[in-house]
Amino acid sequence: MASYYKKLKADLEASAGAGIITPEQAAAVYDRVYGARPFAAFRAAHWIGAAAGLFVALGVILIVASNWDKIDAATKMFAFLLLFAGVGEAAVRLDGKPAAAVPLEMVWFFMPILGIGLYAQLFNLSGDPVKPYLVWAALAAPAALLSRRPFSAYLCSALLFFTLYSGTLSSNSILALTAARLADAQPLWHWALALAVLAGGTAVFPGRKLSLPLGASVVWLFVMLLADTAIKIRSSALILLSGMSLAALWLTWGSEPEDDKAGLALKTWLGAVYLTTFFWHYKGDEYVNRSAADTAAGGAVAWLLFAGALLSVVFRPQRLLPAGARDELAGKVLLTASMLCSFLLFDANEATAKAVAITANLLLAAFGTVSIISGTRDSDEKQINLGVAVLTILAVTRFIDIFGSMLRSGMAFIVTGLAFGALAYFVNKGRKALIESVKK
Amino acid sequence: MNWKGNANCLRLVLGAQVLFFAAWGGWLFASRNTDSPEFYLATEPVDPRDLFSGTYVALNYEISSPRGGNCPRRTRDLGRLFVKLEDKGKKAVTAAGEVPVYEAVDCHANPPQEPGWAKAEMIHRFGGPVATYGIERFYLNENDPRKDARSGSVLAKVKIDRNRSLVLLDLVEKF
Numbered sequence: 254m255a256s257y258y259k260k261l262k263a264d265l266e267a268s269a270g271a272g273i274i275t276p277e278q279a280a281a282v283y284d285r286v287y288g289a290r291p292f293a294a295f296r297a298a299h300w301i302g303a304a305a306g307l308f309v310a311l312g313v314i315l316i317v318a319s320n321w322d323k324i325d326a327a328t329k330m331f332a333f334l335l336l337f338a339g340v341g342e343a344a345v346r347l348d349g350k351p352a353a354a355v356p357l358e359m360v361w362f363f364m365p366i367l368g369i370g371l372y373a374q375l376f377n378l379s380g381d382p383v384k385p386y387l388v389w390a391a392l393a394a395p396a397a398l399l400s401r402r403p404f405s406a407y408l409c410s411a412l413l414f415f416t417l418y419s420g421t422l423s424s425n426s427i428l429a430l431t432a433a434r435l436a437d438a439q440p441l442w443h444w445a446l447a448l449a450v451l452a453g454g455t456a457v458f459p460g461r462k463l464s465l466p467l468g469a470s471v472v473w474l475f476v477m478l479l480a481d482t483a484i485k486i487r488s489s490a491l492i493l494l495s496g497m498s499l500a501a502l503w504l505t506w507g508s509e510p511e512d513d514k515a516g517l518a519l520k521t522w523l524g525a526v527y528l529t530t531f532f533w534h535y536k537g538d539e540y541v542n543r544s545a546a547d548t549a550a551g552g553a554v555a556w557l558l559f560a561g562a563l564l565s566v567v568f569r570p571q572r573l574l575p576a577g578a579r580d581e582l583a584g585k586v587l588l589t590a591s592m593l594c595s596f597l598l599f600d601a602n603e604a605t606a607k608a609v610a611i612t613a614n615l616l617l618a619a620f621g622t623v624s625i626i627s628g629t630r631d632s633d634e635k636q637i638n639l640g641v642a643v644l645t646i647l648a649v650t651r652f653i654d655i656f657g658s659m660l661r662s663g664m665a666f667i668v669t670g671l672a673f674g675a676l677a678y679f680v681n682k683g684r685k686a687l688i689e690s691v692k693k
Numbered sequence: 694m695n696w697k698g699n700a701n702c703l704r705l706v707l708g709a710q711v712l713f714f715a716a717w718g719g720w721l722f723a724s725r726n727t728d729s730p731e732f733y734l735a736t737e738p739v740d741p742r743d744l745f746s747g748t749y750v751a752l753n754y755e756i757s758s759p760r761g762g763n764c765p766r767r768t769r770d771l772g773r774l775f776v777k778l779e780d781k782g783k784k785a786v787t788a789a790g791e792v793p794v795y796e797a798v799d800c801h802a803n804p805p806q807e808p809g810w811a812k813a814e815m816i817h818r819f820g821g822p823v824a825t826y827g828i829e830r831f832y833l834n835e836n837d838p839r840k841d842a843r844s845g846s847v848l849a850k851v852k853i854d855r856n857r858s859l860v861l862l863d864l865v866e867k868f
Contacts (some may be wrong), residue, residue: 322834342704366709374746378827380829399699
């Protein structure tokens with residue numbers, strides 16, 4: 254990302270030097286773009302302040318946790334309430350002075366869990382391990398949302414997602430969604446609470462960049478589909494369909510149009526397609542089918558995800574390849590094909606699974622090739638490198654994970670190598686033609 | 694109106710947070726001071742640590758697997774349960790002399806309005822279903838020798854509050 258700003262600055266300076274824009278305009282454009290980057294308002298001093306607040310908060314928590322049993326409960330509680338009010342009031346009063354406000358806000362954020370820990374110690378409270386975290390998040394969220402700095406909001410969002418993952422994957426908590434052994438399914442209101450926590454974690458996340466919370470939500474939903482929950486799915490076809498649909502949804506909705514790259518969502522999609530190439534070794538569903546069949550709710554969720562992903566791919570701009578009308582169709586075709594190939598696994602057998610694996614290999618090969626061509630056309634070195642990396646990883650994997658006989662694989666590798674050579678020749682030829690056209 | 698950084702809104706939030714802890718603390722104090730008899734329970738402690746609350750003794754109780762009366766039938770289902778605790782003649786010797794150790798004598802989903810019924814939650818653990826009472830942790834100073842208490846060497850001093858919840862008051866060494 255830093256290289257993007259460096260390149261932007263160089264391009265703007267070059268444009269100013271060529272007389273296309275004035276140096277003032279170049280500086281204004283750069284300041285505007287640079288100021289809008291994530292954590293823009295965080296100078297080094299703010300980070301140090303945040304670290305200071307974190308250390309102080311953790312230190313106070315440990316001192317309280319050491320249990321000063323010579324001091325009576327009422328005195329401890331009164332001191333805690335006084336400290337709580339003092340820290341909060343100081344953070345409000347010193348809001349305009351970041352060097353003091355940032356550490357104070359950090360300590361304020363941790364005050365609720367300090368209080369919960371203290372009360373548990375004083376009254377020997379035990380029970381549901383998820384409840385304290387939910388109460389902490391509920392108490393801290395309003396202040397995090399009202400703060401003019403995003404630090405508490407980031408922490409609060411992370412806390413909510415941590416609680417969501419740990420709570421829903423346990424079987425004995427207020428958020429539990431996985432069934433305890435030999436027990437009934439978890440009650441429906443656990444789902445309502447889990448979805449509320451999910452919505453909270455996404456809503457509290459500061460700024461308009463939703464890629465990270467959306468990614469965390471997508472991964473959570475996929476884990477819920479795989480775990481022993483009321484929406485569990487067990488057939489390879491539905492698992493692949495929902496996984497690919499979720500990856501496509503994240504890729505389509507997880508980044509703003511002005512973002513230059515899809516980032517983590519793109520890597521997740523590539524990873525999902527890469528894993529699909531291993532369906533070559535598929536020997537039937539007996540390994541995944543042991544813990545019962547698909548649930549009706551799980552099947553419905555998988556089909557809804559597919560419908561949503563398909564509509565999104567058709568009607569939203571694709572983010573698989575760099576934005577631009579030329580690659581729009583290629584990106585949409587690749588995304589759609591990655592979802593549709595899972596249909597081959599319905600009533601799966603070894604032949605259809607091999608067809609899925611071959612499709613996935615072709616998808617990655619096509620992505621790599623289109624990336625190289627697109628990167629050459631737009632002089633985007635990173636895009637070319639990505640394409641080459643995908644093709645190389647694919648080739649190396651297939652070398653280790655031999656598809657057919659050694660003779661056939663050897664031939665295939667020689668053909669791939671020659672294709673690479675031809676591609677490099679045409680890429681270079683295209684680059685020279687571009688330079689010539691600029692010279693003329 | 695710009696809510697971000699608004700001092701009055703932030704003070705309102707701070708007030709609500711402090712009020713929450715003041716009210717909760719008051720309620721916990723009131724629960725602990727309920728006018729009900731105190732009694733003892735046999736324990737099986739282990740000693741982990743909590744990062745937010747400090748060193749504690751994790752307690753399992755004999756009443757975690759209640760066996761008397763309807764208990765074997767009632768404890769098959771997970772969820773809310775009430776357990777009748779009673780002195781059946783079992784005794785232990787502490788620094789304060791000989792004390793009765795209460796036992797679980799019956800279980801019910803909707804118990805009669807009489808003293809001695811404690812609220813429990815049946816949950817699934819590795820060894821099967823167990824009854825938890827919210828008294829499974831006793832917090833200690835990190836240098837307190839009771840944190841190394843061996844199984845069966847301590848008693849939990851408890852009482853039942855007005856909400857039928859057990860309140861853990863002390864961990865007493867047996868002689």
